[in-house]
Amino acid sequence: MAEHGEAAAGAATGAAAGGAAARGRGRPGRRRVLSEAEILDAALGLLGEKGAEAVSVRGIAAAVGVAPNAVYTYFPDRAALVGALVERILGELDRAAFADPGRPWRYRVHAVAAQLRERLMARPGAVDLLLFGPMDGPNALALGETLLEILAEAGLTTEDAARASYLLIVQVLGFVALEAAEVDRAAPVPSEAERVAARAAALRAVPAEAYPRTAASAGTVARYVTGEQFRWGLDRVLDGLVAGRSVK
Missing domain, CATH: 1.10.10.60 (Homeodomain-like)
Structure with missing residues (x-):
């Protein structure tokens, strides 16, 4: 009789524990907090x-x-996510470095362009987002407004400044897109010197008898991915804008 009582008590205890476990399994866990x-x-x-x-x-x-x-x-959707990422990347720019009206206007354009190139090449895949994603958020608009202000200070009319602003963005993004196309976007970006050396090695394989001008300019072509080339191209654009500016 005692054994029967102990068995019943044990069964009751097991049932209670099982019920508690079942209730625990049915109760939703603590939600992951996400921002x-x-x-x-x-x-x-x-x-x-x-x-x-x-x-x-x-x-x-x-x-x-x-x-x-x-x-x-x-x-x-992904488009909204990409738009937010574009804003985040543009928000990393130090606007104080190029928003100072006390600096010469060409210096400020170079500062904008250099920062944008640096931030994009830190994550080469980012250039794809700026090429194909929207640039209409507050940070993008602030960047555009700053460029328009700088170009107005350079003496361009409102219309010419707007056209020039777009031209400069195309120049920078186009350069970085070609630069980024030569690196593995899932690996650390090699140094500029390493990338120039790799390009020079590839150019040495080009037959000079078939492509004499390419062979003759191989040293310059190898350096297409350098800051020197980036600044040279930007200066040629700025020279053209100044030479062709309309009278206000």
């Missing part, structure tokens, strides 16, 4: 590690350990 900044941090991480193709809602969700729906709470 827009954390999503963008993860997106920038993917951009730097794997390139622009890896920046997707599912990829970001996996990186931060949430379901894709959690990301959609902040960004309804």
Whole structure:
């Protein structure tokens, strides 16, 4: 009889424990707290590690350990996410370095361009986002406004300054896009000297008898990916803008 009582008590205890466990399994766990900044941090991480193709809602969700729906709470689609990333990248620019009206206007244009190139080449996949993503957020508008102010100070009319601003953005993004095309976007960017050396080695394989002018200018062609070439091209654009400016 005692044994029967002990068995019943044991069964009751087991049932109670099982019920508690079942209730625990049925109760939702603590939700993962997520912020827009954390999503963008993860997106920038993917951009730097794997390139622009890896920046997707599912990829970001996996990186931060949430379901894709959690990301959609902040960004309804990839286009919205890319727009926010473009804003984040442009927000990294130090506007104080080129917004000082006490500096010569050409210096300020070079400062804008150099910073933009530096930030984009830090994550080569980022140039794809700026080429194909929207540039209509507050940081993009602030950058455009600053360029317009600088070009007005250079003596350009309102219309010419607007055209010149677009031309300068095309010049910078085009240069960086070609520069970034030669590096592995999922690996650390080699130094400028290493990239020049690799280009020079490839150019040595070009048959001089078939392409004599290319062979003769190989040293210059190898340096297409340098800051020197970047500044040279920018100066030629600025020279043209000054020479062809309209009278206000």
